[in-house]
Amino acid sequence: MGFETSLAAAQQQIGSALTNALARFGAEPVAEGMRYSTGGGKRLRGYLVMESAALFGVPSDRSVQAACAIEALHAYSLVHDDLPAMDDDDLRRGQPTVHIKWDEATAILVGDALQTFAFELLAEPATHPDPAVRIALVASLARASGAQGMVLGQALDIAAESAATPLTLDEITRLQAGKTGALIEWSATAGALLGQADPAPLAAYARAIGLAFQIADDILDVTGDAATAGKRLQKDAEAGKATFVSLLGLDGARARAADLVAEAEAALAPYGRKGDDLAALAHYIVARDA
């Protein structure tokens, strides 16, 4: 049905499923904050889960549960990343961040509870009838998001701010592999786990688009429009942090992103035309304006 239609359909399906799943929680500020912080966004990670699963014939009404889990996990990371002690951001997706709308204590607890919720969703039979598949998803998400994955990337990012010298290209690549890449790779390979298929081609695809995603973020930070992006821009440049743009130049960063898109497309070869939407997603990731 074409990439844009299929992305829009997934966004809607994930949004509804998250609303339903979050109805189990009450009306306390923490529960409201969980709904608020999972209520928007492009759902790219959830879409990756569903598109990858579709390659192996997994219907969207089954794969949507794991898609909700990764969106909850991603939302937790944003809520904590926006805290004053971390990136100190007041605005996210054009809206006040959770600690601005409520307070810091609520934001800490909202992030904590969203992480828990991600694992709760994966553990439920709705994710997959086979407990062995569900536990593989839990194990891989824990590795991808913990102190060897996403949290390590965030810690390296914080350390970079007070480092005496800017990071090298290798160091930035390692940082992003944790901070952004690990969840993107989990999302694509989760589709293969749900389909009980070999995850290797999707892992290669995801590593390429994960890096392309971060390069595109760095390009957007320099060239983008804050109103369109819905967040503060040029903060890395202001902070004197090394980025793919500062290290490769704007043209060099664009060329590297284009190479990675080609690499991602090549990794999809085993799937033939069924991989077209994932190929289009790779292009979308580097061309987005928000």
Place this chain on the structure above:
Amino acid sequence: MGFETSLAAAQQQIGSALTNALARFGAEPVAEGMRYSTGGGKRLRGYLVMESAALFGVPSDRSVQAACAIEALHAYSLVHDDLPAMDDDDLRRGQPTVHIKWDEATAILVGDALQTFAFELLAEPATHPDPAVRIALVASLARASGAQGMVLGQALDIAAESAATPLTLDEITRLQAGKTGALIEWSATAGALLGQADPAPLAAYARAIGLAFQIADDILDVTGDAATAGKRLQKDAEAGKATFVSLLGLDGARARAADLVAEAEAALAPYGRKGDDLAALAHYIVARDA
């Protein structure tokens, strides 16, 4: 072998197993903070897992992995609870809290990564060879620790601080059922899950000792010695918060705790003499001085 010997043995076994399991992480401040914040404590939740599992013949070298998971989960809750935006505590177990020893950003990430680590441990085959048992442990821990369990209790606790009127006994009981009770109940019933046995008697036991634990905490807050407790005391009284002591009086609170210990002992009846150490634990919980 007697309660004190068996508690000491479990403490040592859990400490060694946590050290081994945490060796997978690097030398970054986040990894060091994970080791630091899991390095002490009475290991009561982990001991509960192992003692409960032993009722059903599960050897300690198998149950220790789930014990490590609950200790990691508990440590995450303490690290976040100590943050300036939460309870703002500088001291924990007689040592500087993580945000004092490092900084707030590191403490947020240490807590985040410890939560992830708890689920990572449960998902590993070392917890139990059957994926269905492991996924049941993941699902129940997520429910116990999330926005319907521990995090809900913490949120109610924070809301109580700015409430116009002190909480009632029912409200405090609900608050503690989340904040302290949910993890204690998980720990006891995890033993039954590991032993693939009926968790109902252990759940009743755990609900009684969980409430007794919090009442004992409130008594200790008034009568205890800060140096022995290794943390700031009387902060609830200073904050004008309702506690079991303020609502029941010191004698009333002590009588209620004693009733709960008797209730816990009665719940252990199905296990005969095999439940002696768990009965002794119930007495220990209300008699401890730290």
